[in-house]
Amino acid sequence: MSLRKGNNVVLGENINLGNDVYIGHNCVVEDDVTIGDNVYIDSNTIIRSGTTIGSNSFVQSNCIIGEYQMDFCLNRKKHEHTLSIGDNAIIRSATIIYTGSTIGNDFQTGHRVTIREKSIIGNHVSLGTLTDVQGHCTIGDYVRTHSNCHIAQEAVIDNYVWLFPYVVLTNDLNPPSDDIAGVHIHSFAIIAADSLILPGREIGQDALVGAGSVVMKDVKPYMLVSGNPAKAIADVRKFNKVIGKEVYPWRNFFGRAMPWAEKGWDNWIASLSKEERRLFKVDEII
């Protein structure tokens, strides 16, 4: 174990540190924290009780990792909640992540991301600056949100999904009410910038919601919808002719940050073993 520390670091009890950990100036690391090997925690960041951060991770300044839940605000007593973040995380400055969530490997955030309790987040997920994950939701693998997306409670986002800036997922069927129905976004779907998805709506696999849409009805797989209210425009595979370029379904033509980035989709999918197909959750593709 080797710990390098900045000035004025506060360390609690029962802290388990891996090798080559750096903890910057003015950091507070509370009791009952586990930090893997080769982790860098920058100045002014708070790591709270119950947090585990995987190896090779980088937590920038001014973050609060393991933020306590409402119970602590009310009773101010030691709680039992935990937060687990996998290996290779890059958590950018001023991000707040609550206890009570589980986050996989290769996680990234932009700045000022908020993630509340009971968020189950897979591997290789990237959440853009100002994105607000309200908790009580499930986010799959290789999901990417751009800036300022709002993930309401009870949302289910499958794998390989892209949300562009200012996408809002809602959940209250009759606001204000307790009639809560989360949005379900199926794998490979794309929600373009500034779109709003109404409560309980399903966005089908490989569907494309055009920028500025207000989605009031379910969107079928491979369907492009657009407008307020959003209307079906075309199957995305036919829409390529309108664009004049082979673009959709995007997985066939684009792979940035995806496991098929180097091989391309066709070669990659052909190369997978049965086990790998399960691992990468591509067996259900229609």
Next chain:
Amino acid sequence: MSLRKGNNVVLGENINLGNDVYIGHNCVVEDDVTIGDNVYIDSNTIIRSGTTIGSNSFVQSNCIIGEYQMDFCLNRKKHEHTLSIGDNAIIRSATIIYTGSTIGNDFQTGHRVTIREKSIIGNHVSLGTLTDVQGHCTIGDYVRTHSNCHIAQEAVIDNYVWLFPYVVLTNDLNPPSDDIAGVHIHSFAIIAADSLILPGREIGQDALVGAGSVVMKDVKPYMLVSGNPAKAIADVRKFNKVIGKEVYPWRNFFGRAMPWAEKGWDNWIASLSKEERRLFKVDEII
């Protein structure tokens, strides 16, 4: 008086502390601050000159309470502005509240809320994560905003109003201009997610603005409007048939965080004395 302190706390002069106050690591409490009994101020928070925080309040980390106004940026001299926050506040991390405002009891914020000067905020108000109150505005009792709402200057929000995520209130009639006209939202109105209200518009009592609307005209009491531009759809009392459920006006069927939460609206309103009716501002209901 009993004060517990973390490491490296900076305390100014003329600080009045109640009993059982905790001030966390690296906090800065400037001169001329009053803090009530049983208040918890978490690490890295700054409480600036002129601030009063009521008893039983909880201020999370990385907040700036009593942020100075433009005059201090220009002259860097001691100012006379004050901020008053009532009892039982829960102010979540990274919130910034300016001097020059008054906030009632039982106030809550989410994370990264901004409240500028000359905001008059009543009791039992809750402002969601990233909500941006631009100041020079009036917010009544039991008002609740969800995440990322924008309250422009000169807005008037009466009592028992709900704003859902990403609602934007505007105020400039001829942008850019000095022709400023605030939005007025009457009691019991609901603005659903991602809606935009144009300058000077009135949203009537018990009205419902559907998600994703752009409201260009006044909305009558009890009216449901929707779309871009928003059009009148139906009286909300008739809209219940479309929904197939008794939902609106919501106060008759829902009470979370409201004073009638336990009794229900009808029993509660029937139980009020004349004095209580004034106190709860329900005399004007049409």
Next chain:
Amino acid sequence: MSLRKGNNVVLGENINLGNDVYIGHNCVVEDDVTIGDNVYIDSNTIIRSGTTIGSNSFVQSNCIIGEYQMDFCLNRKKHEHTLSIGDNAIIRSATIIYTGSTIGNDFQTGHRVTIREKSIIGNHVSLGTLTDVQGHCTIGDYVRTHSNCHIAQEAVIDNYVWLFPYVVLTNDLNPPSDDIAGVHIHSFAIIAADSLILPGREIGQDALVGAGSVVMKDVKPYMLVSGNPAKAIADVRKFNKVIGKEVYPWRNFFGRAMPWAEKGWDNWIASLSKEERRLFKVDEII
């Protein structure tokens, strides 16, 4: 040189300070930083390596100025990037500005502004609270954004442009793709609140995009557009009759924060020398 310091300030090596500099409690100033005369840096702010801040500037609390880029997250080694901010800046609390950008004189931000690398920003620019500049973009002189605007990469914003709250500029022609085309907003254009501009679109000089618009096509100079999708409504010069007031082009009737604030547009433009016309970039007006 005279430096006043708060408690617990960390100063690196090779720091060049002007006269009358104040560095507040818990600030971290890393190596290789230059700060001009009469600069105030408030508590808990981090100034990172490679940053230059001009004279008479004010940096509020909880900022990160000179935030490192991705390379440092990956290799954790000293980098060569720089950030230059001109004189007279007012940078409000919790703002994050990356290295790799250049910002002119008289710069202002609201709270929690994010500016990423390769942002070229002119003089007299003001960016509102929560505005998110994604980098790789060019912003001219006297540009003002209100709260929560999103400036995508490759955007070009000319001079004297106003963006109102929640304006989103996009850049991905076929999301998700590498077909990137920035928005170009010409001088004196106005984008009203909650409007969305699709990738590669041009907004002409003195054009006006109405609130809540989704702009899918180029907008001609002096044209008012509105709606989703935005449609041409009228030449702004004729639209004055609809308003019943002389309002547009706004530069003829309004001057707040502009160089013609005192004289008015006509007198100001008439008074400019040839050299001043170049300096103020008004020669290209059509």
